[in-house]
Amino acid sequence: MTANVVGMLRPRGAGGRGPDGPGAPRGGGEDPRSYRDRVEAALAAGRRFAGLHVGAGGDVVRTLLVAPDGTAELIGTSVDDGAVPSIVDLVPAATWDEREAWDRFGIAFDGHHPLRPLLDHSGSVSWTVPVLGADVYQVAVGPIHAGVIESGHFRFHLVGDRILQVDARLFYKHRGLEPAAENEPFDVGLAHAGRACAACTVSNSVAYATAWEQILGLVPTPGLARARTVLLELERVWSHLNDIAAICAGVGLAAGNARFADLTDRARRLNALLSGHRFAFGSVRIGRSEIEADTETVDGIRDGLIRIQEEFTRSWRELVFNPSFTDRMPGVGVVDAAQAVLLGTTGPAARAAGLAEDVRAASPGLSYPGFEAVVPTRADGDVRARFEQRSLELEQSFGLLLGLLDGPLESALAEPGAPSRQIGIGLVESPRGRTSCVVERAGARAAGSDGSRERSRDGSRDDEHRIARWRLRTGSYANWPSVAFAAAGNLLPDFPLINKSFELCYSCVDR
Amino acid sequence: MFTLLRDLRRIRRGLDLPGPARGGSLAVRHVDAGSCNGCEHELTLTSAPAYDLQRFGIGVVASPRHADVLFVTGAVTNRMREPLLTAYAAMPEPRRVAAVGDCALGCGVLGSASELAGPVEDLLPVDLRLPGCPPDPAAIAAALLTLIGQ
Structure with missing residues (x-):
């Protein structure tokens, strides 16, 4: 069709x-x-x-x-x-x-045909790719999964245990967050961006806030950049520790899972120390930061982080010298560099394939001086590479945070310093990859694709801080097609492991 | 492995957890009916060493057929309404429903009204209400413990 x-x-x-x-x-x-x-x-x-x-x-x-x-x-x-x-x-x-x-x-x-439904669950066009042939059968999983997992549906096309094709049907959790904030003031959108996903709340909020600061012609001061970078890296630390715990669970290594679950919990407590919330909900504002922490609190977070780092390093060594664990990973769920470019794979999954790309290397509004993306020595794009990538990035984040957690954190502002625009673009490297947030403000119409500003026709300023359209495209959204691609050709019992090696969210995809 | 297990034992000794329950258990089936993933992340940690709900006979089971309590998170989207009701219908009696987190309770829910069918109370009889955005693992653990023996 x-x-x-x-x-x-x-x-x-x-x-x-x-x-x-x-x-x-x-x-x-x-x-x-x-x-x-x-x-x-x-x-x-x-x-x-x-x-x-x-x-x-x-x-x-x-x-x-x-x-x-x-x-x-x-x-x-x-x-x-x-x-x-x-x-x-x-x-x-x-x-x-x-x-x-x-x-x-x-x-x-x-030219895009068949244009299969993605978000629409009622469509008349099949959302699955037909897989035909002798002995092909389907396994339908979800939307409710067997563990504590977000809701989503996977349709496996199999011969025996061999996966020929997986179709992911997400958007069961579609809450209509984007249309709900349209025509609303900009801070309403911030709440929606923040609650789109607990696991990426800081990343998504910073992306949204950055888009609005572009629209308003505001440039973050070093103090604001520092506060946001601390929050972003704390989010990455707990998230990557959680991913390692999840990979252990995917292999069935209960001791590793328990160990890294404990580290995840402690990292989230550091978030609470800094922002008063374990996921740092509400900690990002547009044009400013209200995070305040005296030297004692910052030192406490720093000490907690050093202890987590020490225990992480010791426990990591235990995992990588455990052959019954490590043997499950090589050659499983491969997305190589060329495939990653085509699929738009991003974040740790892309770097694990050898693509040294990281939004942090070019984030002038944040505090990443001299940052360079890391890739593993064995950048095979398999589960092992994605697993090892988490460790490399954790070490990087520990280093960044220990440098940033030096002296009190004070409230800070973004200051006028750039031309205002009609459309703002926020880019953030979330724990799962490049997250983009595009915001089009209400009122003046876009003059061109560069988003340059034009006054609204009636000259009113009422609409200046209202949202006309916004779209949040998270690292998880970018990477779900890669999960399906990586799973094809592998065994069904390895799917949980492949899935966990990406460890993507559903909520910030479904929105 | 030795170091991992030793560390876990050390963590356990350092905690002031109540002793294991004597008798009683609770089989929990979780349904994410449209959450932000915060309640899920915190529920997952109730099996971490600092909370360790398994010691009290509380475990997450794979099927509602095996469950005593349906642990519902999220605002209940239109798309999750049927799966939620199906899971509840599959449970054996006696059964309990826990509405966990502010969204499940209908507090401060964000989204388009046309996409939402919640709160949980409008669809199922709720026995346990646990507010929080999200409730932390200790709060979830304490709330589930109250259900044992009920």
């Missing part, structure tokens, strides 16, 4: 498209004819796909591309008769984004 046929089955995107309506093309910057060429050129120049969203009027689709130096670029195309050209052949990483745009806004993507 082609995208155009699918298009007839569904209502088209909202918004009029008269010559003066919101759908009027706005110059060559959003010309559908050159859209694919512009995306292709950016990819050829080494930029990475980082998300695709539908603009506030429903009349423009924008692709976010990020350069290694952190430069973010939005490449737009106006929606023509409910459709835009697909880019999935240029960058398969855009697959989920295009499917989501179709499900949520009814925008068809010419």
Whole structure:
């Protein structure tokens, strides 16, 4: 079924498209004819796909591309008769984004067919990829899983124990967080970004706050950068410790699981010491930080961190010299570097495949001087590499935090220092990879794909701090297709291990 | 392995946990009905050494068929309504429902009303209410202990 046929089955995107309506093309910057060429050129120049969203009027689709130096670029195309050209052949990483745009806004993507439903659970088009042949059978798992796991459905296509294909059907937890905050003041969106996911709450909040600071022309002061970096790295520490515990559970090593669960708990207590909350909910603000900690508190967190680091190092050695544990990992669930580029794999999973990419290396609004991405010596892109990557990154985060936790933390501000914009882009390296948050403010319409500012037509300033459209694309969202890819060809009993080696969230995907 | 086990024993000795329960147990089936993953992360840690709920005969079981209590987290999305009701219907009597976390209790829920079917109380008879965003592992442990013997 082609995208155009699918298009007839569904209502088209909202918004009029008269010559003066919101759908009027706005110059060559959003010309559908050159859209694919512009995306292709950016990819050829080494930029990475980082998300695709539908603009506030429903009349423009924008692709976010990020350069290694952190430069973010939005490449737009106006929606023509409910459709835009697909880019999935240029960058398969855009697959989920295009499917989501179709499900949520009814925008068809010419060339993307079949355009399978992703978020829409009621669609008439099959969401699974048919797998046919002798002895092929399906195993359906979820949405409720056997352990303490978020809700989501996996459809395995198997012969015996061998996985031929996995289709993940997520979005059971879809709460409609993004539309709920549209037309609301910017701090309402911050609450929604923060509660999208407990495991990535700091990362998502910083991405959202950064987007708004761009819109408002604010630049974080060193004090604000420091406070945010401490929160982000504390989140990474507990998260990576939790991932190691989860990998131990995936192999069935109860002692390792218990040991790292204890370290995870203690790392979360450090969060509570600093912010008053074990996940640091509510600790990130737009344009400022209200985290205050005197020298004694900071030293207490520092001492706690040093103890966690010592015990982590000792316990890690125990794990890597335990052959019944380590033998489960090599060659399992492989995503190599070339595949990672195509799939848009990001974060520890991409670095474990040898891609030395990390948003932290180019985060001027945060405190990462001289930061360089690390990759494991055996960057095989398998479970072992992802497991070892967590250790490398933990050591890096311990080092960063011990440097940052020096002296009291005081409340800090972002200061005017940049031109204000219509669209803001926040990029953060979450524990699971590159998280992007694009915010389009209400009021003045975007003048072009660069998001440069234009005054609203009636000159009113009421809308200046309201959200017209926002989209949060987390590291988990980027990486779920890689989990399915990595699982194919492996044994069904290894799926929990492969899954845990990515340890992605569902809630910030489903939103 | 020796060091791992020794460390775990040391952690255990350093804690002032109440002694193991004498008799009684509780089989818990968790259903995430649309949470932010915070309640899940904290529930997971109730089996960590500092809380160690297994000592009291409390364990998470794989099927609602084996469960005494349905441990529901999240605001209950439309998409999780049916799976939640199906899990409850599969439980043997007597059965209990714990609504855990502010979202499950309908407090401060974020999202679009058109996507939400909760709170849990609107769908199931709730026996245990545990507020918190999220409740920490100690609070979850204490609340589950009150269900033993009920």
